[in-house]
Amino acid sequence: MFFILCRMLAVRAVSHHYANTQVLTAPDFELARDEHCALIGASGAGKTTLLHILAGILRPTSGNVMLDGEALYPADGRDDRWRASRVGVIPQKLHLLPSLSALDNVRLAQYFIGNTEGDSARVLLGNLGLQARLHARPEKLSVGEQQRVAIARAIVNQPRLLLADEPTSGLDDSNSERSVELLFEAARMTGALLVVATHDARIRGRFSRQVHLNKAPA
Numbered sequence: 528m529f530f531i532l533c534r535m536l537a538v539r540a541v542s543h544h545y546a547n548t549q550v551l552t553a554p555d556f557e558l559a560r561d562e563h564c565a566l567i568g569a570s571g572a573g574k575t576t577l578l579h580i581l582a583g584i585l586r587p588t589s590g591n592v593m594l595d596g597e598a599l600y601p602a603d604g605r606d607d608r609w610r611a612s613r614v615g616v617i618p619q620k621l622h623l624l625p626s627l628s629a630l631d632n633v634r635l636a637q638y639f640i641g642n643t644e645g646d647s648a649r650v651l652l653g654n655l656g657l658q659a660r661l662h663a664r665p666e667k668l669s670v671g672e673q674q675r676v677a678i679a680r681a682i683v684n685q686p687r688l689l690l691a692d693e694p695t696s697g698l699d700d701s702n703s704e705r706s707v708e709l710l711f712e713a714a715r716m717t718g719a720l721l722v723v724a725t726h727d728a729r730i731r732g733r734f735s736r737q738v739h740l741n742k743a744p745a
């Protein structure tokens with residue numbers, strides 16, 4: 528029983544088609560809390576597709592995903608707020624809203640699920656080293672600062688699962704290392720399981736679990 532309760536994410540027989548083309552056949556895997564997982568595969572192997580499935584925003588053609596014992600895709604669906612209160616996503620393109628400050632970008636994620644907890648966005652940004660940048664708009668922030676805002680936005684609702692898509696693409700070695708450390712720290716801060724899609728050989732070894740995806744045959 529203890530074993531079952533510890534299990535947090537389970538991926539079973541998941542595959543996905545776009546039109547008639549099979550783009551993903553994921554291996555079955557289970558991850559427990561505190562396990563950090565890299566989804567590895569060449570470009571086009573289906574990493575982003577699987578990440579979207581794990582995020583609850585793309586119902587797989589077949590198979591199922593369980594998060595803390597709850598199905599992400601029950602027959603009658605889940606609403607966006609259910610998903611947003613359980614899964615935090617850091618997309619490859621960060622999609623910060625340009626007209627909002629760093630603080631309001633994070634608060635928006637809170638408001639979306641009706642989380643009115645006073646100061647948590649401000650405290651979180653402070654913990655991520657952005658105390659002096661709370662009111663800056665994204666265009667005034669460095670790439671690293673923008674990524675930290677996106678991390679804060681992803682964890683402000685205390686998700687059970689934190690997902691990041693190619694977080695180190697385009698970063699030099701030291702920034703890439705810093706970015707991975709920050710994701711580990713964010714997962715620690717919230718107690719979330721971390722899954723990162725990456726084809727970056729520099730960071731693979733940092734993850735306790737690696738799930739390999741192979742490109743579907745044409």
Ligand code: ADP
Nearest residue numbers: 545546550568569570571572573574575576577
């Ligand atoms: P990766 O992240 O590993 O590069 P993706 O999950 O982005 O791989 O894509 C896997 C395959 O699915 C690719 O062949 C891609 O062209 C295809 N694909 C992705 N999104 C769509 C879509 N919306 N419609 C059709 N094909 C898609």
